[in-house]
Each structure stands twice: as C-alpha cells, then as structure tokens.
Amino acid sequence: MRVLVKGGGVAGLAVAHALHMRAAAVTVIDPRADFGQAASWLAGGMLAPWCERESADEAVLRRGEDAADRWEAMLPGEVARQGTLVVAPARDQSELKRFSSRTTGHRWLGEDELAALEPAIAGRFGQGLFFPREAHLDPRRVLTSLRDKLAGGGVNFTSEPQPKETFDDVVDCTGASRIGRSRDLRGIRGEMLYLRTDELQLTRPVRLLHPRIPVYVVPRGGGLFMVGATMIETEFDGPITARSLMELLNAAYTLHPAFADATVVETGAGIRPAFPDNFPRVTREAHAVVLNGLYRHGFLLAPAMAAEAADLVFSRNFEGAHAS
Numbered sequence: 112m113r114v115l116v117k118g119g120g121v122a123g124l125a126v127a128h129a130l131h132m133r134a135a136a137v138t139v140i141d142p143r144a145d146f147g148q149a150a151s152w153l154a155g156g157m158l159a160p161w162c163e164r165e166s167a168d169e170a171v172l173r174r175g176e177d178a179a180d181r182w183e184a185m186l187p188g189e190v191a192r193q194g195t196l197v198v199a200p201a202r203d204q205s206e207l208k209r210f211s212s213r214t215t216g217h218r219w220l221g222e223d224e225l226a227a228l229e230p231a232i233a234g235r236f237g238q239g240l241f242f243p244r245e246a247h248l249d250p251r252r253v254l255t256s257l258r259d260k261l262a263g264g265g266v267n268f269t270s271e272p273q274p275k276e277t278f279d280d281v282v283d284c285t286g287a288s289r290i291g292r293s294r295d296l297r298g299i300r301g302e303m304l305y306l307r308t309d310e311l312q313l314t315r316p317v318r319l320l321h322p323r324i325p326v327y328v329v330p331r332g333g334g335l336f337m338v339g340a341t342m343i344e345t346e347f348d349g350p351i352t353a354r355s356l357m358e359l360l361n362a363a364y365t366l367h368p369a370f371a372d373a374t375v376v377e378t379g380a381g382i383r384p385a386f387p388d389n390f391p392r393v394t395r396e397a398h399a400v401v402l403n404g405l406y407r408h409g410f411l412l413a414p415a416m417a418a419e420a421a422d423l424v425f426s427r428n429f430e431g432a433h434a435s
C-alpha cells in the first residue's frame with residue numbers, strides 16, 4: 112500500500128513509522144526539511160502524563176502512560192526515565208498542595224530527599240513532588256533520528272508536491288497550518304528559550320509552580336537547558352515578546368540564581384494546534400485521514416495517535432480491497 116503523509120513534525124513522523132512498520136510504502140512531504148515550521152522543534156519533550164493530569168482529562172493519562180515505552184521501541188536509547196520534580200517558591204506552597212490534590216503517581220519529598228535527587232537546587236525548596244514514572248526526551252534529536260531511521264529504511268522524504276492519485280491513501284499531519292480549515296481547530300502559542308550555563312546540573316525536568324505562569328526547565332545535557340513555556344490563546348507566531356522573555360527568565364532565576372549568568376542561546380515561539388477539549392483527533396475526512404490537535408501533548412500522545420491513524424488507513428484500504 113502506498114501512503115502519502117503530509118507534514119514531517121512529530122505527528123507525521125510517528126504516523127510514517129507506524130505505517131512503515133506495517134510494510135506500507137510511505138512518502139512524507141513537508142515544504143520545510145529543517146523542521147522550521149514545526150511546533151515539534153520547540154517542544155520540551157516531557158513525557159509527563161501524571162503531571163499533565165493536573166489540567167488535562169483522564170484520557171491524556173490513559174493514552175500517554177506508555178509513551179516512554181513506545182518511544183523507546185521506536186528509538187532505543189533516546190528516552191530518559193528520570194521522573195519529574197515539581198517545586199514551588201515558599202510563597203506559592205498552596206500551588207504545590209493544589210497540584211498534588213489534582214494528580215496521582217507522585218510522592219512528597221522533604222528537603223533532604225530533594226537535595227539527594229537534584230543536588231544543584233539543594234536548600235532552595237522546602238518540599239517538592241516527585242513523579243517517578245515520567246520521562247523526557249530531546250525533541251530535536253528524536254525528530255532528526257527518527258527521520259534518518261525512516262529514510263534509511265526506505266521512507267521517501269520530499270518537499271516537492273506529489274500527485275495524490277499515485278497513493279492509496281493520504282494522512283494529513285500538517286498541525287497548526289490547518290487552523291481555519293479544520294473545524295474547531297485553534298492555536299495556543301508557546302514561547303520558550305534555551306539557556307546555557309556550566310554552573311549547574313539537573314538530571315530531570317523541574318516544574319516550578321506559580322499561580323499565573325507555571326514554568327519548567329528541561330536539561331538537554333552539556334550545560335544546555337530548555338525553559339518553557341507560555342500558553343497564550345492566540346495564533347500570532349511572531350518572535351517571543353519581552354513580557355514572556357522576562358517571565359521565563361524570572362522563573363529560571365527563581366529555580367536557581369546561576370541562570371542569571373547563563374547565555375541566552377535561542378528563543379522561539381510555536382503554535383500548538385488544539386481542539387476545544389484539548390485532546391487530539393484522528394478522523395477520516397474527504398480524501399485523507401487527519402491527525403491533529405496534539406496541543407501540548409505532541410510527544411506524549413503522537414505514538415498512540417499514530418497507531419490509531421495507521422489502523423484507520425489499513426481498515427479502509429483492507430475493506431476496499433475486499434469490496435473490489
């Protein structure tokens with residue numbers, strides 16, 4: 112079976128992988144070979160369904176809890192299973208209690224346990240929450256490695272328009288570019304930055320709670336840290352605003368003052384595609400299966416949703432083969 116996958120972000124690559132594993136002949140088309148239009152390139156890469164449950168439906172936990180296993184199967188060695196640490200400044204301790212009451216899969220840590228887990232922030236927070244089953248990955252490494260692995264396995268990557276009639280099916284994974292064409296799809300702007308400092312080391316994502324701007328810091332290794340991310344109901348995709356930059360930097364500084372002397376390596380802003388319930392959908396539309404609406408759960412939910420999209424492709428084309 113020949114399948115055209117439109118879009119080479121995390122959704123498109125996960126779908127291409129699922130189809131390739133079922134022996135489909137897959138072509139991935141994306142006008143940008145450098146991930147330059149992909150929200151996926153800006154992601155934190157947290158596979159954190161228990162933390163996300165604080166504001167997300169049960170379905171996100173149910174569909175996301177084996178995400179680390181799925182990524183590990185796709186790309187052995189790329190998943191760091193170090194859990195997530197959640198802390199709050201002394202004045203925001205009520206936020207930590209609230210977070211704890213809205214989530215499961217965690218345990219409370221006192222100051223000493225916190226220090227043992229992340230020595231760099233020892234003494235800065237009196238208590239914290241640890242989510243041991245959570246994991247993270249480096250989205251840029253994962254996107255590049257997955258594309259290379261698929262290309263090496265015979266998946267065709269192109270930026271040239273493809274004649275649809277040469278394919279048995281099409282899967283549309285074009286993310287936020289479908290806003291205005293997919294009913295109910297909207298954009299949630301996420302701004303982030305990369306900081307570099309050799310002054311501290313973290314092993315796992317650390318979430319810093321705040322009533323207005325909860326922020327996380329994800330270590331990438333080699334002194335590089337991703338700090339994210341704003342959640343703004345707008346489709347404006349221009350550069351990071353001064354306000355967001357200040358807020359993200361403030362939060363990083365609250366986590367550790369060494370961030371004050373870090374260099375700002377990169378800033379970015381991406382649009383997360385979302386449906387009203389903030390849960391992704393896999394649907395069959397006129398001439399394509401559409402996977403979209405991954406919201407802030409692209410890496411968390413893409414593997415499970417990609418399997419669903421591949422099911423839809425194979426069920427339709429299997430039925431078609433029997434009818435003809």
Ligand SMILES: Cc1cc2nc3c(=O)[nH]c(=O)nc-3n(C[C@H](O)[C@H](O)[C@H](O)COP(=O)(O)OP(=O)(O)OC[C@H]3O[C@@H](n4cnc5c(N)ncnc54)[C@H](O)[C@@H]3O)c2cc1C
Pocket residue numbers: 117118119120121122123140141142143146147148149150151152153154155156157158284285286287288300301302303339340341380381382383384402403404405406407408409410411412
């Ligand atoms: C700052 C930030 C932090 C995030 N952190 C996390 C996180 O920690 N964990 C997590 O799970 N998720 C996270 N997310 C969410 C995640 O990044 C998104 O859910 C995910 O990237 C959406 O993937 P996608 O493949 O649907 O879209 P995209 O990554 O945007 O990819 C769409 C692709 O389609 C291409 N395209 C557009 N039009 C066409 C066309 N006509 N034909 C062919 N191709 C086309 C584009 O060039 C692009 O490459 C974060 C998002 C942001 C912005």
